[in-house]
Amino acid sequence: MSSGDHLIIFDTTLRDGEQSPGASMTREEKVRIARALERLRVDIIEAGFPAASRGDFESVRAVAETIRDSRVCGLARANEADIDRAGEAVAPAAAGRIHTFIATSPVHMEKKLQLTPDQVVERAVAAVSRARNLCDDVEFSPEDAGRSEPDFLCRIIEAAIDAGATTINIPDTVGYNLPEQFAGLIKDLLQRIPNAHRAVWSAHCHNDLGLAVANSLAAFGEGVRQIECTINGLGERAGNAALEEIVMAVRTRQDEFPCDTRIEAKELLPTSRLVANITGFQVQPNKAIVGVNAFAHESGIHQDGVLKHRETYEIMRAEDVGWGTNRMVLGKHSGRNAFRARCEELGIRFDSAGQLNEAFQRFKELADKKHEIFDEDLQALATEAAVALEEDQAVTLVAFRCCSETGETPVADLTLLVDGNEQQNSAAGDGPVDAAFKAIDGILGVRAELLLYSVNNITSGTDAQGEVTVRLERGGRVVNGQGADTDIVIASAKAYLNALNRLRNTGERTHPQAEGV
Numbered sequence: 001m002s003s004g005d006h007l008i009i010f011d012t013t014l015r016d017g018e019q020s021p022g023a024s025m026t027r028e029e030k031v032r033i034a035r036a037l038e039r040l041r042v043d044i045i046e047a048g049f050p051a052a053s054r055g056d057f058e059s060v061r062a063v064a065e066t067i068r069d070s071r072v073c074g075l076a077r078a079n080e081a082d083i084d085r086a087g088e089a090v091a092p093a094a095a096g097r098i099h100t101f102i103a104t105s106p107v108h109m110e111k112k113l114q115l116t117p118d119q120v121v122e123r124a125v126a127a128v129s130r131a132r133n134l135c136d137d138v139e140f141s142p143e144d145a146g147r148s149e150p151d152f153l154c155r156i157i158e159a160a161i162d163a164g165a166t167t168i169n170i171p172d173t174v175g176y177n178l179p180e181q182f183a184g185l186i187k188d189l190l191q192r193i194p195n196a197h198r199a200v201w202s203a204h205c206h207n208d209l210g211l212a213v214a215n216s217l218a219a220f221g222e223g224v225r226q227i228e229c230t231i232n233g234l235g236e237r238a239g240n241a242a243l244e245e246i247v248m249a250v251r252t253r254q255d256e257f258p259c260d261t262r263i264e265a266k267e268l269l270p271t272s273r274l275v276a277n278i279t280g281f282q283v284q285p286n287k288a289i290v291g292v293n294a295f296a297h298e299s300g301i302h303q304d305g306v307l308k309h310r311e312t313y314e315i316m317r318a319e320d321v322g323w324g325t326n327r328m329v330l331g332k333h334s335g336r337n338a339f340r341a342r343c344e345e346l347g348i349r350f351d352s353a354g355q356l357n358e359a360f361q362r363f364k365e366l367a368d369k370k371h372e373i374f375d376e377d378l379q380a381l382a383t384e385a386a387v388a389l390e391e392d393q394a395v396t397l398v399a400f401r402c403c404s405e406t407g408e409t410p411v412a413d414l415t416l417l418v419d420g421n422e423q424q425n426s427a428a429g430d431g432p433v434d435a436a437f438k439a440i441d442g443i444l445g446v447r448a449e450l451l452l453y454s455v456n457n458i459t460s461g462t463d464a465q466g467e468v469t470v471r472l473e474r475g476g477r478v479v480n481g482q483g484a485d486t487d488i489v490i491a492s493a494k495a496y497l498n499a500l501n502r503l504r505n506t507g508e509r510t511h512p513q514a515e516g517v
């Protein structure tokens with residue numbers, strides 16, 4: 001719990017994070033998240049604003065009673081009642097903190113507090129002194145410091161340290177600052193305030209301009225040793241600096257920073273998921289560190305690079321932040337190397353370059369129709385490709401159109417390539433599949449009995465491939481045919497043709513059951 005020479009991570013998910021409209025948490029939920037934060041080894045957990053409500057007081061107290069390895073903090077305005085309530089709430093903690101604040105920008109002092117700067121200094125000093133009588137660890141924040149006058153900040157911060165503040169937190173409350181400007185403010189305050197060295201300095205940045213993490217890191221570069229942040233960047237308006245981004249930026253770029261955090265990074269993903277599930281604020285896929293795509297590669301050139309040497313396209317290891325591993329997503333941007341590697345992992349071997357090419361071609365065609373290709377899709381593709389190569393597909397589907405309207409008889413219109421010649425036919429049927437089969441029969445003039453027709457979706461989702469199996473019987477011979485497509489009527493036509501081709505190729509076969517369904 002001591003600050004030592006590491007960067008102190010002050011997590012405010014349960015206080016500022018909870019201020020996101022719609023993110024309110026119950027006491028039990030706060031305790032669950034606090035436990036996760038303790039496993040993550042955050043130094044300080046700001047558990048709530050005890051004066052806000054009885055429920056929040058009880059939540060902060062429950063967290064203080066439960067957590068042993070992180071300091072537990074409660075927020076309080078600069079008034080007696082709030083401070084006493086915060087002191088009472090954190091009293092059971094193994095290590096507690098009272099965090100008191102008052103706004104220092106001209107607009108906040110004049111319009112919101114309706115106090116003069118002298119009155120604000122007076123309240124800040126009284127608040128810090130009162131808090132110090134209740135707790136030996138007191139943090140003071142000049143709210144809206146990012147828009148406050150530096151001279152006034154120097155005055156009030158010096159007074160707060162003299163009154164007993166052990167941490168001075170500089171908030172960019174409305175996310176207005178730019179990184180260089182915020183770093184400049186920190187540097188200026190540290191140089192000009194004579195007793196600055198008696199407190200730990202902290203940054204608390206908001207993300208209104210998407211700069212919360214950048215501003216926090218810039219402040220770290222200028223001497224702050226505590227950063228206030230939240231899991232998934234949850235927080236008031238556009239949120240706070242994201243804890244996982246701060247932690248991994250500092251760890252990954254130790255060449256740029258003076259020290260590291262104590263965070264157990266493998267807990268980042270589980271904690272992110274817990275907070276997302278409890279608050280209902282799901283993380284965007286491209287969110288750094290914890291987004292589902294943060295360690296996923298779909299482009300062939302990237303996949304090829306990562307397969308050859310991970311560091312070509314990854315600056316962190318997925319495993320280090322709680323993911324099982326990085327992820328190769330097969331889609332239309334993927335190349336042969338990733339395709340073959342995944343197939344090999346699934347035990348699919350290609351005996352020849354021709355077989356690989358055939359399967360890869362089919363994979364690209366499918367990928368044009370489907371967002372993501374799953375393992376089951378690959379299995380189906382590999383089977384189809386093998387069948388296509390090993391069998392004489394004398395009849396193939398060239399084009400297909402089907403009109404199906406409420407109250408109207410469905411009509412299928414298709415073109416087949418039969419022994420090298422294109423032939424077209426239309427037919428009506430009881431349903432689109434029946435119409436398709438009849439149109440095929442019309443061209444081929446075959447009479448086979450349909451013994452079985454079944455459809456399975458290979459993967460989930462409305463863009464999933466449907467896999468159709470048909471079983472045909474003619475003259476005592478029984479064959480099965482399979483077809484897969486994102487359109488199940490086309491999958492049906494393919495399966496029917498596959499079976500008809502087999503009937504042609506297995507003219508002499510008498511044990512069709514061996515094929516199984």
Ligand SMILES: CC(=O)SCCNC(=O)CCNC(=O)[C@H](O)C(C)(C)COP(=O)(O)OP(=O)(O)OC[C@H]1O[C@@H](n2cnc3c(N)ncnc32)[C@H](O)[C@@H]1OP(=O)(O)O
Pocket residue numbers: 016019049051052053076077078079101102103112113114143173236
């Ligand atoms: C930047 C931040 O994140 S600050 C924290 C923001 N979080 C919250 O506000 C969540 C918890 N808040 C609450 O539950 C309520 O606002 C309470 C219980 C704190 C106060 O409720 P109310 O007494 O009804 O006051 P209300 O919220 O309407 O107005 C805030 C009052 O606090 C005053 N105030 C605001 N900040 C401070 C401060 N740091 N120190 C002293 N007084 C303050 C305002 O000037 C206003 O005073 P007024 O009533 O005399 O005009």
Ligand SMILES: CC(C)C(=O)C(=O)O
Pocket residue numbers: 016075101141143144169171172173174204206
């Ligand atoms: C209470 C303070 C630190 C705050 O949340 C802010 O200014 O954003």
Ligand SMILES: [Mg+2]
Pocket residue numbers: 016171173204206236
């Ligand atoms: Mg804030």
